Amino acid sequence: MSLQLGRQVFGDAKNTGNVLSREEAFQLLNEWVLNDRLKLHMIQVGGLMKSWAEEVELLSAAHIWKWEMAGLLHDADWDQWPDQHCKKIIEYLEEKQVCPEIIRAIASHGHVHFGVMPESRMDQMLYAFDELSGLMHAYSLMRPNGYEGMELKGALKRIKEKTFAANVSRDDIHDACQRAGLELNDLVGFIIKHQSNFKLVE
Numbered sequence: 001m002s003l004q005l006g007r008q009v010f011g012d013a014k015n016t017g018n019v020l021s022r023e024e025a026f027q028l029l030n031e032w033v034l035n036d037r038l039k040l041h042m043i044q045v046g047g048l049m050k051s052w053a054e055e056v057e058l059l060s061a062a063h064i065w066k067w068e069m070a071g072l073l074h075d076a077d078w079d080q081w082p083d084q085h086c087k088k089i090i091e092y093l094e095e096k097q098v099c100p101e102i103i104r105a106i107a108s109h110g111h112v113h114f115g116v117m118p119e120s121r122m123d124q125m126l127y128a129f130d131e132l133s134g135l136m137h138a139y140s141l142m143r144p145n146g147y148e149g150m151e152l153k154g155a156l157k158r159i160k161e162k163t164f165a166a167n168v169s170r171d172d173i174h175d176a177c178q179r180a181g182l183e184l185n186d187l188v189g190f191i192i193k194h195q196s197n198f199k200l201v202e
């Protein structure tokens, strides 16, 4: 089964700036994603994208929502249509005339699978947060107090252990850090600081 998208252009430039409302995005999330674990992953990645856009990139509210929306919907089709991941959500957002930047970020969240390289800052950060967020969540579930009292040193040690969350590709994580021009420490520190705030709601 190949998930290669076979194209490099997504959406239409004339739709630049178009977004779904928060209600529409959450409605889609709730309709398409029945698995709560996956839904939480998408909310966490959306939350990290939002916080990063706000605190690090210092973007305006309109751009912050674009980043959050990309995170929130990046795996929308994975639960019910895994063999069409992420083709189905891309086609849906194109039909809805959503901003091409959001669609491209979703299309490049796993270049090994989809054949689309992360280029923009939004692309790079979605790719970086995707695997790392899941890994950190797995780590939080192993700890008696979850994210409380979690330290960078312990988290980095876990990430280095190949047997821990063995299905998460360390190569992808390092590739993502490199592409984003960031140190693993900084991303992990950012996730420790924020991820516990994002919960299954709405």
Ligand SMILES: [Fe+2]
Pocket: 074, 075, 078, 085, 109, 110
């Ligand atoms: Fe995915």
Ligand SMILES: [Fe+2]
Pocket: 041, 045, 074, 075, 130, 131
């Ligand atoms: Fe994901």
